[in-house]
C-alpha cells in the first residue's frame with residue numbers, strides 16, 4: 001500500500017540457507033531466490049521467514065532483502081521476481097518433524113464417487129489442515145503438519161472415529177518430512193539417483209511431488225531425519241543437483257562465515273602466467289600447457305610424507321618426457337600398465353635401473369609379460385591366468401600380487417577398480433590358489449598390491465587398504481613391501497576440500513607402526529600432474545537456442561574426454577576476460593560431432609567473443625594422453641611453459 005521499493009528484514013542470521021546450518025555446517029547462504037522458492041523453503045522448514053510474510057510482497061512485486069544486523073557487510077538473501085538466469089538447481093533441503101500421517105484404507109474406494117469429499121469433510125470438521133497427499137486405488141494417506149494444526153491426541157482420536165465410518169484408519173507418527181526445493185524439480189530427476197538410493201534403504205511412508213514442480217518430499221520415521229539431512233545435502237552437491245558453483249545463487253557456507261573465510265586455496269599458477277598463456281594460444285590453438293614447477297612442488301609435497309618408503313609415478317596420467325624427467329629428479333620410481341609405457345620410460349630415462357619400474361599389466365597378452373621380465377622390471381600380477389597358464393615364465397622371479405579387497409572407491413563408477421564389477425585384481429578367495437601355483441613354479445610373492453580407484457579425497461581410504469593388506473601379508477612368509485596404490489584426488493568442484501596430506505601421513509604412520517616389517521609403497525598419477533596442466537582453446541562461435549547459451553571452442557572431447565566420459569568437472573575461465581565479472585550461464589562445447597561434446601555445463605562466464613581464450617583447469621592428468629583423432633581433428637598439442 002505504501003508503494004515501497006523494497007522491504008528489508010534485519011535479523012540475527014545472514015539469510016536463508018540451503019539447509020538448516022545447525023544440522024549442516026556446509027549449508028550455503030542463498031543469495032537470491034524467487035518468491036515461490038522462498039515461500040516453499042519457508043513453508044517446508046526454514047525458520048528465518050514466516051511463510052505468510054511473502055505473499056503480500058509477491059502480489060505487488062516488492063523485493064525482500066534479509067540482512068544480518070551483526071554483519072551488515074554480508075550480502076544476505078534477496079527475494080524477488082526471478083530476473084537473472086540461473087542453472088536449474090535444488091536450492092534447499094529441509095526437514096519438518098512432528099508430522100503425523102493418517103493412512104485411510106478402503107476396499108470400496110475404487111471408482112466410488114465422493115469418497116475423498118467424505119474423508120476431507122471429516123478433516124475440515126475437526127479444523128485440521130492437510131499438507132501432503134498420496135493416493136492409490138484403495139488408500140489415501142495424508143500428512144498433518146503440527147505447525148498448521150493444533151494436534152492433540154483427543155482431536156486425532158475424534159477424527160479417527162469419524163473416519164472409521166468410511167474406511168480403515170492407521171495413524172503413523174512421529175514422522176519427518178524431508179523436502180528438496182527448487183524450481184523445475186521434475187527436470188532434475190536424473191540427477192537425483194544417489195539421493196533416491198539413500199531413501200531406498202529406508203522405510204519411506206509417503207512420497208509427494210508438488211504439482212507446482214517446486215518440491216519433492218519424502219516422509220520417513222522422525223528419528224532418521226537428523227542423520228539423513230547432512231548426507232543428502234552432500235549428495236545433492238556431488239550429483240550437481242544442487243549447483244553450488246553458481247555464485248549468483250549460492251553464497252558462502254555457514255562454516256566459512258563462522259570460521260572466517262576458509263584458508264584460501266593455493267592460487268592457481270596460471271593466473272600469474274596469463275600473458276604467456278594468451279601469447280601461447282595466439283600462436284596456435286588448442287594447446288595443453290604444463291608448468292613443471294607445479295609438478296616439482298607436488299612431488300615434494302608427497303616426498304615429505306615420512307610414512308611412505310617409495311613413491312612411483314603412474315605415468316598413464318601424463319607420460320610427457322619433461323614430466324618424467326622432473327619426477328625422476330625428485331626421486332620417483334615409475335608405475336607402468338603397458339609394455340609401451342615401460343619402453344617409453346626406458347627411452348626417456350636411460351640411466352634408470354629397471355628395478356625402479358613397476359609393471360602392472362591387466363589382461364595384457366603373454367608377450368608383454370615376457371618382455372617385462374626380459375627387461376628386468378618388477379612385475380605385478382593381477383589375475384590367476386598368468387600364473388596358472390604361463391607359470392614357468394615366472395620361475396625363480398620375485399613378483400607382486402594385486403589383490404581386490406572387494407569394493408572400489410573413486411570420483412566416478414568408471415574409475416573404481418575394486419569389487420566383482422571391476423576387472424582388476426585377484427579376489428580374496430582365489431589368493432590361496434594363486435599362492436599354490438606360484439609355489440609350484442618357484443615364483444616368490446614378495447609384495448602385495450591394492451589400488452581400488454582414482455580421485456579419492458578421503459585419507460581414511462588408504463588407511464583401510466593398508467591395514468587390510470598388511471594383515472593379509474602376515475599370512476605369507478616373504479612379503480617385503482605393500483603397495484597401497486594411487487588414487488590421490490585433487491579438488492575440482494569449488495566445494496571440494498584438498499586432500500589432507502599431513503592427515504594421510506599420520507594415519508599411515510599409525511598402521512606402519514603396527515607392521516614395521518613391510519616397506520610402504522604408493523603410486524599416484526593424478527595428484528602430481530592434474531593441476532600442472534591447463535587446456536587452452538579459442539572461442540570459435542557463440543549461439544543461443546531459447547534460454548540455452550552455447551560458447552564453442554576449438555578444443556573438444558577429442559582433446560579432453562573426462563567431462564564426457566566421467567561427467568568430470570573442470571574449472572573453466574575466459575582467460576582473455578579474466579578480470580571481467582561473470583555474467584551469462586553458458587554451455588562450453590567443442591567442435592566434435594557428438595551431443596556429449598561438452599566441456600562444461602551451466603558455467604558462468606563473462607560475455608565471450610570469437611577469438612577469446614578459454615582456459616580449462618586441472619587438465620594435466622588424463623587429458624592429452626586420452627586424446628583421440630575422432631572426426632580427424634588433431635587433439636591439442638602439448639607445450640611446457
Ligand code: LLP
Nearest residue numbers: 314451454455486487488523524525526622
Ligand atoms: N595404480 C594403478 C594400478 C592404477 O590403475 C592407477 C590408475 C593409478 C595407480 C593412478 O591413479 P591416480 O593416482 O592417477 O588416481 N582416466 C581416469 C583415471 C583412471 C585411472 C586408472 N588407473 C580419470 O581421468 O579420472
